Amino acid sequence: xxxxxxxxxxxxxxxxxxxxxxxxxxxxxxxxxxxxxxxxxxxxxxxxxxxxxxxxxxxxxxxxxxxxxxxxxxxxxxxxxxxxxxxxxxxxxxxxxxxxxxxxxxxxxxxxxxxxxxxxxxxxxxxxxxxxxxxxxxxxxxxxxxxxxxxxxxxxxxxxxxxxxxxxxxxxxxxxxxxxxxxxxxxxxxxxxxxxxxxxxxxxxxxxxxxxxxxxxxxxxxxxxxxxxxxxxxxxxxxxxxxxxxxxxxxxxxxxxxxxxxxxxxxxxxxxxxxxxxxxxxxxx
Amino acid sequence: xxxxxxxxxxxxxxxxxxxxxxxxxxxxxxxxxxxxxxxxxxxxxxxxxxxxxxxxxxxxxxxxxxxxxxxxxxxxxxxxxxxxxxxxxxxxxxxxxxxxxxxxxxxxxxxxxxxxxxxxxxxxxxxxxxxxxxxxxxxxxxxxxxxxxxxxxxxxxxxxxxxxxxxxxxxxxxxxxxxxxxxxxxxxxxxxxxxxxxxxxxxxxxxxxxxxxxxxxxxxxxxxxxxxxxxxxxxxxxxxxxxxxxxxxxxxxxxxxxxxxxxxxxxxxxxxxxxxxxxxxxxxxxxxxxxxxxxxxxxxxxxxxxxxxxxxxxxxxxxxxxxxxxxxxxxxxxxxxxxxxxxxxxxxxxxxxxxxxxxxxxxxxxxxxxxxxxxxxxxxxxxxxxxxxxxxxxxxxxxxxxxxxxxxxxxxxxxxxxxxxxxxxxxxxxxxxxxxxxxxxxxxxxxxxxxxxxxxxxxxxxxxxxxxxxxxxxxxxxxxxxxxxxxxxxxxxxxxxxxxxxxxxxxxxxxxxxxxxxxxxxxxxxxxxxxxxxxxxxxxxxxxxxxxxxxxxxxxxxxxxxxxxxxxxxxxxxxxxxxxxxxxxxxxxxxxxxxxxxxxxxxxxxxxxxxxxxxxxxxxxxxxxxxxxxxxxxxxxxxxxxxxxxxxxxxxxxxxxx
Numbered sequence: 053x054x055x056x057x058x059x060x061x062x063x064x065x066x067x068x069x070x071x072x073x074x075x076x077x078x079x080x081x082x083x084x085x086x087x088x089x090x091x092x093x094x095x096x097x098x099x100x101x102x103x104x105x106x107x108x109x110x111x112x113x114x115x116x117x118x119x120x121x122x123x124x125x126x127x128x129x130x131x132x133x134x135x136x137x138x139x140x141x142x143x144x145x146x147x148x149x150x151x152x153x154x155x156x157x158x159x160x161x162x163x164x165x166x167x168x169x170x171x172x173x174x175x176x177x178x179x180x181x182x183x184x185x186x187x188x189x190x191x192x193x194x195x196x197x198x199x200x201x202x203x204x205x206x207x208x209x210x211x212x213x214x215x216x217x218x219x220x221x222x223x224x225x226x227x228x229x230x231x232x233x234x235x236x237x238x239x240x241x242x243x244x245x246x247x248x249x250x251x252x253x254x255x256x257x258x259x260x261x262x263x264x265x266x267x268x269x270x271x272x273x274x275x276x277x278x279x280x281x282x283x284x285x286x287x288x289x290x291x292x293x294x295x296x297x298x299x300x301x302x303x304x305x306x307x308x309x310x311x312x313x314x315x316x317x318x319x320x321x322x323x324x325x326x327x328x329x330x331x332x333x334x335x336x337x
Numbered sequence: 338x339x340x341x342x343x344x345x346x347x348x349x350x351x352x353x354x355x356x357x358x359x360x361x362x363x364x365x366x367x368x369x370x371x372x373x374x375x376x377x378x379x380x381x382x383x384x385x386x387x388x389x390x391x392x393x394x395x396x397x398x399x400x401x402x403x404x405x406x407x408x409x410x411x412x413x414x415x416x417x418x419x420x421x422x423x424x425x426x427x428x429x430x431x432x433x434x435x436x437x438x439x440x441x442x443x444x445x446x447x448x449x450x451x452x453x454x455x456x457x458x459x460x461x462x463x464x465x466x467x468x469x470x471x472x473x474x475x476x477x478x479x480x481x482x483x484x485x486x487x488x489x490x491x492x493x494x495x496x497x498x499x500x501x502x503x504x505x506x507x508x509x510x511x512x513x514x515x516x517x518x519x520x521x522x523x524x525x526x527x528x529x530x531x532x533x534x535x536x537x538x539x540x541x542x543x544x545x546x547x548x549x550x551x552x553x554x555x556x557x558x559x560x561x562x563x564x565x566x567x568x569x570x571x572x573x574x575x576x577x578x579x580x581x582x583x584x585x586x587x588x589x590x591x592x593x594x595x596x597x598x599x600x601x602x603x604x605x606x607x608x609x610x611x612x613x614x615x616x617x618x619x620x621x622x623x624x625x626x627x628x629x630x631x632x633x634x635x636x637x638x639x640x641x642x643x644x645x646x647x648x649x650x651x652x653x654x655x656x657x658x659x660x661x662x663x664x665x666x667x668x669x670x671x672x673x674x675x676x677x678x679x680x681x682x683x684x685x686x687x688x689x690x691x692x693x694x695x696x697x698x699x700x701x702x703x704x705x706x707x708x709x710x711x712x713x714x715x716x717x718x719x720x721x722x723x724x725x726x727x728x729x730x731x732x733x734x735x736x737x738x739x740x741x742x743x744x745x746x747x748x749x750x751x752x753x754x755x756x757x758x759x760x761x762x763x764x765x766x767x768x769x770x771x772x773x774x775x776x777x778x779x780x781x782x783x784x785x786x787x788x789x790x791x792x793x794x795x796x797x798x799x800x801x802x803x804x805x806x807x808x809x810x811x812x813x814x815x816x817x818x819x820x821x822x823x824x825x826x827x828x829x830x831x832x833x834x835x836x837x838x839x840x841x842x843x844x845x846x847x848x849x850x851x852x853x854x855x856x857x858x859x860x861x862x863x864x865x866x867x868x869x870x871x872x873x874x875x876x877x878x879x880x881x882x883x884x885x886x887x888x889x890x891x892x893x894x895x896x897x898x899x900x901x902x903x904x905x906x907x908x909x910x911x912x913x914x915x916x917x918x919x920x921x922x923x924x925x926x927x928x929x930x931x932x933x934x935x936x937x938x939x940x941x942x943x944x945x946x947x948x949x950x951x952x953x954x955x956x957x958x959x960x961x962x963x964x965x966x967x968x969x970x971x972x973x974x975x976x977x978x979x980x981x982x983x984x985x986x987x988x989x990x991x992x993x994x995x
Contacts, residue, residue, distance in 0.1 A: 054381050059938035061893050064966055072893030072902075074921055074939045078384045101384055103423050127381045129711070129887030129941030130785060130839060232424065278968065281798065281824050324968045 055083045056127040058098070063119045063136060064325075065276050068184050071120060077127070079104050085124055085133040089332055090307065092320025093133045093241030096124060102232040110142045110233045114151045114218040119185045122239045123323075131323045136245075136276075139238040141221075145230035148222040157190045157213040158182045162202040163296065164194030173202035178214035185216070186275050188248040191296040242276045242321040246300035249273040252293050259288040262306050266319070266329050273299050278325035285311050285329075303329070341437040341444065342368070344415050346430050347487070351412050359398050361408065364473065367394040373989055378482060378682040381942055388450055388479045397471035402460075405471060416476075419449035431488040434480060442994035445483040453477050484685065485986040485995070489917055491687075494981040498672035502564055502616070503661040508691070508981050510618055510666040512562045513958045514877065514974035515722035516729040516752035519665045520563060522635045524552040531633035536662050537569065540610070540655045541644070549644045550582075553663065554637030558728075558753030559623045561974045562666040563640070565657070568613040572655035576648060579606035581619065582641040586628040589641050595695035597622060599703035601979060603694020603906040606642060610655045615979075618666070620693055622702055622975035623748040638748075667751075669722055671980050675951040679995050680986030685915035686944035691926075691979040694906025700961045702973035704903040706892035707834075707959040708910070709785070711881035714950050717779035721882075721955040725769045725790075725862065725875040726754025734773050739861075740766040747874065749832065751974060756875040758864055765803070765822070765865040769875055770811075777808065777856035781847055784880040785887070786820060786837040787957065788862065789972050791829070795871030798824035800864060804837045804878070807859035808844065818844055825873075830962045831971035832876055839883070876974075881955055888912070888941035890921065894966035895935060902935055903960070914943030916983050948986065 055077055062071045077083075083098035117140045124133040139152045158181035162173040173194065182188075192209060194202040251269050262285040270277055287309050293302060307317040311331065319329040342353045342363070353361050353368075369392045380386060399405035419432035437444045456475030464470045486492050494507040501519075502510060525532040527542040527549055534540070534551075542549050553563050581598055582589035592598050600609050601618035609617045621640065629636050657663075678684055688710075696704030713719055720731050726744045727736035729752035738744055738756055745757040758768045773780065792800045804820045820838035827833050842858065864873055881887060890912060895902045902923065904910055909924040909931060911917075921939040924931040946952055958978060959970035986995065 056381065056888075056942040057939055059891065059893075059940060061938065062895075064894070067897060070895040072895060072936050072938060074936060076919060076939070076943060077381045078387055078919075081383055103384065106424075106426075123891075123938070123940060125889065125940035127942050128783065128883040129709075129889055130883060131889070131940065279798070279826060 054127040055080065055085070055132065056125045056129060058083070058122060058124045060120050060122050060137070063121050066119060066184055066186060069116065071116075075100060075104070083124070087133070088320065089318040090304065090320060091241060091243040092322050092328065093135050094243065095241065096122060096133050096135060096239040097237070099234055099236045102234060105232050105235045107233060110235050113140045113235060113237070114142055114149060117237070118151055118153050118216055133241070134321070134323050134325070135239045135241040137237055138240040138244070141236040143230070143234045143236070146224050146227045147220060149218050150221045151216055151218045153185065153216050155213055156181070156185065156188050156216045157209055158185065159187050159189035160192060160206040160209045162192045162194040162206050164202040165196045166198060171199070173199060173206050176203070176206040176210045178210050181214045186245060186248065189250055191250055242325055243300070245276045246274060246303060247298050249275065249299045250296045251299045251302055252296065254292055254294050256291045258291065260291045261285060262287040262289050262309060263329065265289050265291045266303060266306050269299055269302055270327050274327060276325055277321070277327045280327040281330070282328070283330040285317065287311055340439040341435055343435050344412070344432065344449065345435060346415060346418055346432045349411060349415060351415060353393070353395060359400050359404060359408070361395050361397050361412070364394045364396050367396070369393060371990070375989060378987065387481060389447070389482065391478045391480065393476040393478065395474040395476060397474055399469040401469055405469060409471070409474070413455070416449070416452040420451040423450060433488045438991065441991060443485070443992050445485070445988060445992045446487050447480040447483050448488040450479040450481060453479060482682070483988040483990070483992060485679065485988070485992060491917060492983055492985065495673070495677055495984055497982060498674050500668045500671065501664050501666050503566060508615070508979050509671045510562065510564055510616065511671060511956050511978045511980055512666045512669050512974070513956070513972060513976040514561060514667065514751040515669050515720065516558070516667045516724065518555050518558045518560060518667060518729070518752060520553060520560065520663050521556045522552065522554040522637055523663045524633055526550040526552055526632070526641070534657065536657055537659045538657050540572070540657065541651065543654075545644055545649045545651055547644060547647050547649065551642040552632060552639055553642070554632070554635065554639040555665065556635060556637045559627050559638045559748045560640065560665050561621055561623070562977050563619045563663065564666050565617040565663050566661035567616050567658060568610070568655050569658050570653065570656035571613040572610045573652035574607050574611055574649070575652045576646055576650040577607045577644060578646040579610070580643055580645045581606065582643055583621070583624065583627050584630045584639050585624065585626045589643070592621065595697055595699070595703050596701060597624065598975070599693035599695035599977065601691065601693035601977065605694070618693060618977060618979070620975045620977040622973050625748060627748040666977070669957070670953045670955045671982070673946065673952045673954070673982065676949065678946055678948040678950070678984055678986065680948045681989045682987050683945040683947055684987050685985040686946050687911060687913040687916035687983040688944065689981040689983070690904070690910040690912070692904040692906065692908045692910070693977055696903065696905030698899040700900060700963055700965060702960055702976045704900055704905045704960055705958050705976060706894070706900070706903045706961050707970050708890040709881050709957040710888050710890070711785070711883055711955045712886040712946060713782065713882040713953050713955065714885050714947055716951070716953045718776065719779045719953075721880055722751065723771045723860065723878045724751045724754065725756035725877055726750055726752060727756070728752035728754045730771070733776055734771055737770045737772070739768045739770055742768040749974065750876045758873040758875065760866040760872065763865060763867045765801070765863050767861045768864045769862040771860040771878065772811070773858045775855045775857060777843065777858045778853040780842050780858050781853065782882050783839065783841045783884040785883055786840050787879040787881065788835045788837055789832045789876040789879065790825070790835060791832050791874045792825040792827065793829055793872045793874060795828060795866065795869030797826055797828050799869035799871045800825045800866045800873050802835060802837065802862065802864045804840065805861040805863055806840050806842060807861065808842070809857045811859050816844060826969035827962070828871070832973055834957070834959045834970050834972040840880070879957055881957060885947070885952070886942070886945045888939060888944070891938035891940060893936065893938055897965045900961070900965040902937070903965070908934070910937060912939065912944065916985050919943055
């Protein structure tokens with residue numbers, strides 16, 4: 053089954069702009085998608101034919117393209133993949149310019165040791181960035197410092213990495229300036245946004261059903277999840293989390309436990325930003 | 338027509354076989370050979386795979402060297418323009434080759450993509466210097482496939498197979514459900530004096546007064562989509578306020594435009610009766626208390642188009658079509674006849690989907706945000722919609738209500754029924770079974786399966802559903818395929834469009850010699866509610882074919898507050914695979930003019946409709962129920978569209994007399 057077309061539109065969660073574009077197969081170069089049982093829609097990559105790529109079109113994507121939602125349809129009109137633009141690379145022939153969400157951090161705090169007591173610094177947030185791209189947080193380790201220094205460290209990270217600006221990545225002095233730049237788009241499934249959030253929960257203690265714990269976690273911090281489809285799993289797990297683990301890490305740990313009947317479990321995102329957590333399908337023979 | 342080979346933009350033309358004293362003419366064999374693959378346009382590949390490369394050797398005769406410069410300048414300008422048409426948004430005029438062989442009956446046209454190389458001779462050599470000739474001008478050309486029409490020209494709409502209405506339509510009405518309910522009564526109510534209307538009759542009393550009305554009814558079940566064929570004479574309703582009413586069991590009660598009904602072409606009932614270029618279509622999502630009553634001896638579900646103005650005055654009363662009677666549209670597909678589409682490969686095709694009026698900034702069935710289309714070649718007796726309530730399913734289909742399921746009257750549903758599941762048994766059980774006796778042959782193919790159902794009570798997701806497909810045997814150990822278990826996504830929000838997944842019938846690959854005579858197909862809807870106390874109302878099972886061609890058209894929701902990008906009155910959605918331009922656009926209609934409003938998303942390839950083949954196009958329409966852009970979508974039987982189809986037949990090489 054090949055790719056029939058794709059649509060790129062404003063991210064429905066951050067919804068800061070008005071944008072919609074359909075690209076049919078003949079204007080896509082080397083489109084490919086990847087699915088995984090754990091994660092669902094994993095990644096996608098394509099280039100846009102130069103006929104469609106004027107310099108202003110490319111500039112718009114470099115400046116505004118990150119986090120736009122991408123929906124990919126098969127050549128039979130079926131929904132095949134959904135995610136967001138994570139990286140845009142424009143190649144002019146003599147230079148490559150890149151905009152990348154991978155290293156963005158727009159929310160941070162520091163765990164530091166103050167005279168033997170582990171404390172948290174102030175949480176620093178770049179709200180402009182989180183409004184535009186969603187919250188992407190990182191917890192730092194501060195060592196033996198005081199609150200002021202810890203706050204400064206958190207602020208520094210957010211200042212440096214809070215906004216994914218286009219960056220010159222490569223200069224090719226021997227190259228020829230292309231009449232029209234090429235545009236390469238790399239996308240990730242919404243599963244990857246679960247790596248952007250940490251989940252700490254200490255109000256509830258003791259054990260609970262795995263499915264209940266998972267639902268509480270995604271409901272709390274999965275910003276890009278629209279709905280969840282979580283099957284019952286009565287495996288007892290601790291519902292207390294206090295070690296600044298990412299939500300993705302927690303979910304991976306939970307599904308790795310399987311269920312009481314020794315079935316493998318998987319989790320991920322499917323179309324319309326639905327988070328699933330269910331027993332894995334039996335392998336085909 | 339004489340042999341022709343020229344390149345033109347419709348204004349400037351360069352003749353490439355000019356036998357005059359000056360001009361361009363190909364050398365003997367100068368147009369060279371063309372290499373292509375017969376399946377080139379069947380494979381979905383990148384742009385370069387759609388191109389045909391040619392290399393021409395042209396002899397240019399001039400009256401002077403300056404004249405040669407002028408001739409070649411015109412040619413270069415066209416070739417530059419051709420390239421810029423594909424790369425520069427400001428150059429919107431296509432450049433094309435027009436060709437016809439000496440004894441070929443019809444002309445062919447091919448859009449030029451670019452000329453990657455020109456080879457020019459030495460201008461200080463003979464014969465250029467001596468006799469004002471360019472002996473061999475080499476032109477490399479990349480063009481698209483030959484087509485029957487000038488690129489960018491909109492041809493006449495194709496004549497389609499009749500649906501529920503008159504024969505040979507060029508614009509067909511599309512329902513969003515399937516049943517057999519039709520209009521049984523069409524009357525005039527002149528202050529309590531009734532008269533049956535026939536074709537050619539004049540509507541409304543000669544002296545129209547307040548409360549005079551047109552009555553449309555069905556003695557069977559509630560009507561959803563009523564079509565009055567284009568009037569013979571448009572009315573001039575000088576002073577009028579027409580409103581639509583329904584019988585609620587005790588009185589006629591007003592329906593609200595946009596909330597309860599929509600009208601085509603709109604914008605309201607009066608103006609719909611004041612035109613005769615389109616059918617008048619009234620689409621209703623009936624209120625739950627819609628009841629039968631008797632007027633003029635007929636016990637029916639009645640709608641009343643009533644004159645509410647206190648002092649109405651009609652300069653001209655509308656006159657019904659001379660031969661086409663009022664009818665109910667209850668078919669959700671359009672059919673293209675077997676000899677309609679021409680060419681060697683699927684043509685460039687363009688659908689124009691017209692939507693009724695009534696929608697506004699509020700989310701409702703009169704403002705569409707998703708359209709699914711699936712094509713099926715030689716469909717036989719295939720039916721996309723099977724009614725869960727059991728009524729009006731095609732002959733050969735039996736519907737059995739399963740565990741805790743009861744066929745129940747519901748005016749919203751197809752044939753006025755749905756299957757009501759109360760979950761006394763909460764586990765995943767078979768709730769509705771459709772058995773098609775001997776139907777497997779016509780159901781061979783791949784489909785996206787949808788259920789239209791509403792969960793009542795509980796929390797969204799309490800109810801989970803799946804489809805089980807069985808081939809010929811209903812035994813529990815018989816061959817079966819299950820779709821994934823899918824939860825509902827809404828509660829009490831209308832008829833949710835639940836995607837069940839993809840199915841393939843039968844469960845293996847089919848070849849021509851495989852036999853399916855008398856083979857049955859069994860479709861089981863399973864459901865559970867192990868969590869809460871919800872009920873499930875199942876309206877129908879829909880299978881949209883995907884293996885011939887399928888597409889999902891999506892509202893970009895560019896305005897999440899007012900839903901400005903949704904389809905509503907005076908709108909057209911054009912799904913164009915290359916007739917004008919490969920694009921999907923929403924247009925606004927202003928009289929005879931249409932204006933591009935914005936792009937819609939097209940999920941899937943451009944239309945691919947096999948020529949010389951009977952094809953049915955099956956449709957599902959959906960809208961957002963409460964918040965623009967927030968799923969799940971609902972799909973209401975009262976939604977409606979009208980469709981026109983345009984095509985440019987395509988030819989790999991000669992067109993001949995096609």
